[in-house]
Amino acid sequence: METGLKGKRALVLGATRGLGFAIAKGLAAEGARVIVAGRTSDKSVAAAKAIGKGAVGHPCDTGQAAQVDALWNAVKHDFGGLDVLVLNSGGPPAGPARGVSSEDWRKQFEAMFVGLVRLADHALPGMIEQKFGRIIAIASSGVIQPIPNLAMSNAIRPALVGWCKSLSNEVAKDGVTVNLVLPGRIQTERVEEIDAANAKRTGKDVAAVRADALSRIPAGRYGEADEFAAAAVFLASAGASYISGSMIRVDGGAIASV
Numbered sequence: 367m368e369t370g371l372k373g374k375r376a377l378v379l380g381a382t383r384g385l386g387f388a389i390a391k392g393l394a395a396e397g398a399r400v401i402v403a404g405r406t407s408d409k410s411v412a413a414a415k416a417i418g419k420g421a422v423g424h425p426c427d428t429g430q431a432a433q434v435d436a437l438w439n440a441v442k443h444d445f446g447g448l449d450v451l452v453l454n455s456g457g458p459p460a461g462p463a464r465g466v467s468s469e470d471w472r473k474q475f476e477a478m479f480v481g482l483v484r485l486a487d488h489a490l491p492g493m494i495e496q497k498f499g500r501i502i503a504i505a506s507s508g509v510i511q512p513i514p515n516l517a518m519s520n521a522i523r524p525a526l527v528g529w530c531k532s533l534s535n536e537v538a539k540d541g542v543t544v545n546l547v548l549p550g551r552i553q554t555e556r557v558e559e560i561d562a563a564n565a566k567r568t569g570k571d572v573a574a575v576r577a578d579a580l581s582r583i584p585a586g587r588y589g590e591a592d593e594f595a596a597a598a599v600f601l602a603s604a605g606a607s608y609i610s611g612s613m614i615r616v617d618g619g620a621i622a623s624v
């Protein structure tokens with residue numbers, strides 16, 4: 367399938383490893399010009415180098431407004447604007463709903479919501495003017511079926527869902543689509559960290575925690591980052607022009623409802 371991504375200008379946040387990295391790699395493989403961003407310059411540049419194909423790296427902690435603005439200045443300098451924006455960041459710590467400090471709630475909300483929206487607000491006027499844009503946000507299966515012991519994620523990510531849906535209605539006539547991709551359990555370092563945290567919490571070993579997780583995934587395995595990225599690359603493509611305000615699950619069937 368012709369994706370129409372050759373020469374398109376793409377920024378992927380949270381892209382030094384895991385899902386963001388796989389999406390950046392997938393977009394670059396389709397000929398997009400890609401900027402990858404993580405919290406440090408070193409890791410961002412190293413990730414861009416690993417992707418090759420002209421990808422460049424710039425630092426941005428999505429929880430720091432000044433860094434979001436600095437990244438936007440770098441994007442304007444490198445590209446002049448954006449065609450594709452992938453909103454991603456690190457996940458919050460595992461834990462229950464009770465006992466999280468107000469300071470921790472604010473810190474995670476800044477990184478997982480406020481900074482992402484701020485960057486999108488920078489990019490949107492240019493997308494609207496050129497009558498083309500693809501905004502793709504990475505959330506979690508937890509927005510449909512809350513995940514045990516991931517209360518911060520379950521609580522904060524729905525804000526991104528509500529914002530994406532609201533925005534999609536506002537910009538649909540301007541050729542800008544806004545969608546979310548929901549990972550179930552995709553094999554990344556983050557998932558290994560979550561399995562380790564669950565093992566510690568329950569007193570089981572990691573293999574038992576993993577076996578328990580696998581028993582709830584109809585596909586019987588964790589997904590691969592490239593399988594997840596394929597959905598995001600499709601949403602960025604020309605062929606996805608009439609898909610907006612939607613959520614695509616990439617979860618091997620794990621969410622129990624249709």
Ligand SMILES: NC(=O)c1ccc[n+]([C@@H]2O[C@H](COP(=O)([O-])OP(=O)(O)OC[C@H]3O[C@@H](n4cnc5c(N)ncnc54)[C@H](OP(=O)(O)O)[C@@H]3O)[C@@H](O)[C@H]2O)c1
Pocket residue numbers: 379380381382383384385386387403404405406409410426427428429454455456457458477504505506507549550551552553554555556557
């Ligand atoms: N993998 C899954 O199955 C799964 C399931 C549900 C939800 N999710 C969510 O999907 C997102 C990506 O998942 P992942 O598995 O790829 O996570 P990951 O392996 O932890 O990767 C997170 C990426 O985000 C960057 N990052 C972390 N904090 C950041 C910040 N404040 N500002 C900018 N970048 C930041 C990290 O780079 P640096 O360290 O270089 O900054 C890294 O590149 C996370 O929010 C995760 O919670 C993943």
